[in-house]
Amino acid sequence: MSSRLEFNTISRSYGDTEVLHQISLTVQPSRCVALLGASGSGKSTLLRIAAGLDEPSSGEVVVDGENLDGVPSEQRGVALVFQKPLLFPHLSVVDNVAFSARMAGQSRKVARDHAMAYLKLVKLADLAQRSSGRLSGGQEQRVALARALARNPRILLLDEPFSSLDSRLRDEMYSLMDDIRAELAPTIVLVTHDRREASVLADSIAVLDSGRILQHGPVAQLHYQPATLSVNRILGGLNAVPGNLADGVHHSALGRFPVQPGLRDGPAFLTVRQEAIRIIGPADGPATVTVTGIKSLGAHTLVHVASLGSRSSAETLTVEVPGDPGIRIGQHVGLQLVNTTGWAVTQ
Ligand SMILES: Nc1ncnc2c1ncn2[C@@H]1O[C@H](COP(=O)(O)OP(=O)(O)OP(=O)(O)O)[C@@H](O)[C@H]1O
Numbered sequence: 626m627s628s629r630l631e632f633n634t635i636s637r638s639y640g641d642t643e644v645l646h647q648i649s650l651t652v653q654p655s656r657c658v659a660l661l662g663a664s665g666s667g668k669s670t671l672l673r674i675a676a677g678l679d680e681p682s683s684g685e686v687v688v689d690g691e692n693l694d695g696v697p698s699e700q701r702g703v704a705l706v707f708q709k710p711l712l713f714p715h716l717s718v719v720d721n722v723a724f725s726a727r728m729a730g731q732s733r734k735v736a737r738d739h740a741m742a743y744l745k746l747v748k749l750a751d752l753a754q755r756s757s758g759r760l761s762g763g764q765e766q767r768v769a770l771a772r773a774l775a776r777n778p779r780i781l782l783l784d785e786p787f788s789s790l791d792s793r794l795r796d797e798m799y800s801l802m803d804d805i806r807a808e809l810a811p812t813i814v815l816v817t818h819d820r821r822e823a824s825v826l827a828d829s830i831a832v833l834d835s836g837r838i839l840q841h842g843p844v845a846q847l848h849y850q851p852a853t854l855s856v857n858r859i860l861g862g863l864n865a866v867p868g869n870l871a872d873g874v875h876h877s878a879l880g881r882f883p884v885q886p887g888l889r890d891g892p893a894f895l896t897v898r899q900e901a902i903r904i905i906g907p908a909d910g911p912a913t914v915t916v917t918g919i920k921s922l923g924a925h926t927l928v929h930v931a932s933l934g935s936r937s938s939a940e941t942l943t944v945e946v947p948g949d950p951g952i953r954i955g956q957h958v959g960l961q962l963v964n965t966t967g968w969a970v971t972q
């Protein structure tokens with residue numbers, strides 16, 4: 626299950642509309658890459674192309690060095706799990722999972738024994754004999770996962786498989802995915818529009834926007850070092866303060882913050898995560914700001930601050946602090962970045 630998947634300059638047009646533009650992405654063996662993007666960004670189209678359910682207009686899909694151009698879907702060794710599980714309702718749970726082994730000519734006993742191993746992995750062995758038309762949504766999705774894994778695919782593609790589950794069931798599925806990765810080490814592409822899901826499950830995130838990959842990198846890099854404002858917005862970083870760069874320091878009405886090296890002097894946005902800022906005494910920071918709003922989220926509090934006298938919403942920041950910070954609206958405070966360096970983007 627641990628193959629290497631490459632998309633090489635994949636484009637796809639429907640009629641005159643190009644929905645994927647020159648997508649290049651490599652998924653290393655046993656890694657999980659999340660394709661994160663809004664509805665219509667082209668996520669499913671890319672998975673369908675990998676699975677052989679759709680063809681690229683140009684470019685190629687390569688698995689372990691083999692170009693899959695012209696290889697029929699069922700011979701690719703690529704399994705796709707959809708948002709809707711699409712089980713055979715007239716078959717039992719175990720026979721759904723045994724289906725592809727039966728199709729490959731295995732005896733019923735061998736195919737069922739093989740299927741049971743995967744049902745144990747997804748913790749559904751107890752329901753093996755139940756009709757698959759009588760399962761909860763979470764159980765159905767476990768069966769769909771077991772069925773995909775039982776095919777022993779080279780690559781596992783997951784197209785928003787957990788999006789219709791409630792948050793508790795989703796967390797259960799996340800821990801199940803950990804078990805599956807520990808046991809079988811499959812190479813996974815996970816499509817999702819949920820940045821939390823991408824961050825929890827994947828090793829790296831590829832942000833897809835209108836058919837283009839804006840950035841692909843480790844989860845922490847996407848959160849803390851977005852390449853552009855668009856990536857920052859899609860990852861929910863939220864703070865993007867306009868200002869100017871000079872000698873590696875970002876200057877804005879909110880103060881002076883050192884940023885990463887290598888950027889040209891000139892206009893730039895300071896992108897800084899809400900939890901990467903600390904509230905300190907008014908005289909201790911690079912600038913004094915006013916607290917303009919406080920919103921308790923239970924275990925955390927969101928504190929909105931603006932530069933003194935600022936009317937521009939662009940010159941406000943949101944800071945997430947643990948617990949109750951014990952401050953009030955109108956109070957003057959200072960700000961400090963938690964890990965000394967900020968991150969600036971110029972577009
Ligand atoms: N068979 C088709 N014919 C024409 N246009 C299509 C076809 N399939 C997809 N598209 C278009 O391609 C674009 C990308 O669709 P795709 O299904 O890949 O998006 P997605 O990122 O998976 O969205 P969602 O999150 O809603 O599932 C959309 O604009 C869609 O309308």
Ligand SMILES: [Mg+2]
Nearest residue numbers: 668669670784
């Ligand atoms: Mg889709």
